[in-house]
Amino acid sequence: MFQKILIANRGEIALRVLRACKELGIQTVVVHSTADADAMHVRLADESVCIGPPPSRDSYLNIHQIVAACEITGADAVHPGYGFLSENAKFADILAAHNITFIGPSGDHIRIMGDKIEAKRTAKRLGIPVVPGSDGAVTEEKEAKRIAAEIGYPVIIKASAGGGGRGMKVAHTEADLEIALQTARSEAGAAFGDDAVYIEKYLEKPRHIEVQVFGDGFGGGVHFGERDCSLQRRHQKVWEEANSPALNAEERSRIGGICAKAIADLGYSGAGTIEFLYENGEFYFIEMNTRLQVEHPVTEAITGIDLVHEQIRVASGGGLSVRQEDIKFTGHAIECRINAEDPRTFTPSPGTITHFHTPGGLGIRVDSGVYSGYKIPPYYDSLIGKLIVHGRNRVECMMRLRRALDEFVVDGIKTTLPLFRDLVGNADIANGDYDIHWLEKYLAKGE
Known part of the structure; x- marks a missing residue:
């Protein structure tokens, strides 16, 4: 197992990875820009290194500075989170050249799946249905x-x-x-x-279904079920569910099995997500993300398995802690992405959070790196937190979600919380009857 992991990211995902490291007894190093000096993950890490000014190109995308931070602190591995350098093959290669483990797949696999044309060819070769x-x-x-x-x-x-x-x-x-x-x-x-x-x-009314997969680093692979990410605005996910209300057990098992076999045949190591459009009972591959997804908590909720623990375990050479037959799906989970944006115009709303209160109770999880008094910088993604709700079934999950949204308080800035309070009361959403175009049509009508 690693002695010290450097987390090359910021915000809620940096804090999420930091917590996993602490649970595993691994020392943590975080990097940050000058704009993030007061961020929660910086406060909680064992060590922190400032790597540059606010612009991402000068800090979180600055490979030289991140490698230097690893060498200064003696970090033997890097977790990239999502975004920034998480799917940068050059970064993975440079870390390997410095004998630092990249907690993710090989540079070659990142390259293959990062090129959409080559990814489609590879998926077809591996037996994954394509558009x-x-x-x-x-x-x-x-x-x-x-x-x-x-x-x-x-x-x-x-x-x-x-x-x-x-x-x-x-x-x-x-x-x-x-x-x-x-x-x-x-x-x-x-x-x-x-x-x-x-x-x-072009499919007219598809759903966006993605399958969470893991390669064990030794030629084996498993799947952790699917997520439904059909509620989107401008191709950006807003609300995610696991399992999908559109699939039955047979379809779930079929596409999961195809993906697990493909990832094993590819010789893949670590977490990945194979994304599909789904229409009229058929799946069509669109891309594979070679990293942890923003929406991974809904999969953790229904499986009870910590995916970041698994990433670290696999990257350290320990393989997966579970076999396919060990993975059971229990209940239903929904994630809402809470952004610092106007809920109607989606204009970014940076500023100081004057009051921050998260909901609690059975089945409620909030992943966020902000706090009362925190000043949201204008330089980065507007995501400030994720509300994840789990219930024994979708009906119970929706009931808990409605209650949790009512409890969630963020003052001082505008957020997308009002949008989710509207959505949770909509009949189509309650019935799981929506596709990838539904949300934009809903917003256009001004409902």
């Missing part, structure tokens, strides 16, 4: 029209190197295709420095 579309990058309009005609309109054009909705355009007719192709390539080049795009069949 019909181009086999590689599409550069010419003539080729794009041919592929679109073969798979049928509407089609979606996606950036090969990116995500988060950038470089992503839908074409409903051949007339739309030329502009969509040009716009997607332009956005992809500006956002990711790579204008390569590919084409897929």
Whole structure:
């Protein structure tokens, strides 16, 4: 097991990883920008190192400074959390060159899954169902029209190197295709420095289903069930559930088994999430994230297994603590992402939190690194906390969620709490009857 882990992140995920390390008896080092000097994870860590000014490129994305912090403190491993350098293959390679363990997959696996075209090819080879579309990058309009005609309109054009909705355009007719192709390539080049795009069949009313997988580092793999992340705004997840209200036990077992086998065949090590669009009983691969997900707590709630513990165990060479037959799913869990944003316009709302009170009681968990008097800096992601609720079934979970949202108090800034209080009382949400377009339509109507 590791002696000292450096946590190369900030906010709630840095605190989440820090807690796991403390439980395992591992010394912790956190890095921080000057803007985060008073952050909770900095206060609680055994050691802290300031690595630069507020801009991420000068601090949390500064590989040289993070490696130097490892050498100064004697950290023998790095946990990247999510975002920032968590899916940076170069970072993983540089750490390996300095004999520092990256708590995550190999640089090669990060590269494969970070390239959306190569990821799709790999998924197809591993037996994972994929969305019909181009086999590689599409550069010419003539080729794009041919592929679109073969798979049928509407089609979606996606950036090969990116995500988060950038470089992503839908074409409903051949007339739309030329502009969509040009716009997607332009956005992809500006956002990711790579204008390569590919084409897929556009599904009209899919759900977003993802499967949590783990490779043990020795050619084995397991799955920890699925999460439903269909409630999204601009391709950003807002509300996540486990298990999905859209799947039955047979479908859950089938797609989980496919993913676990694929991860074993790939020789993958650590946590990963294989994401699908799901429509009319069929799953279609869209991407794989080679890191811990923001929404991992809902999986922990229904399995009772600490996924960060498992990450650390696998990275240290200890393999997984469970076999597939040991993983049982109990009850239902929902996570709401609480952001420092206007609940209607979603404009960021940095500032000082004057009062912060989290809900409690059976089945309630809050992951947050903020506190009363904390000043939210304007430089980073607006996520300030996650409310995770678990119940014996979805009905009980929704009841607890409603109560927990009423108890949650954040004063001094605007947050998305009012949005969730609206959603929890909506009939479609109560019935689990929604798809990836539902939330944007709901918001557009101003309900």
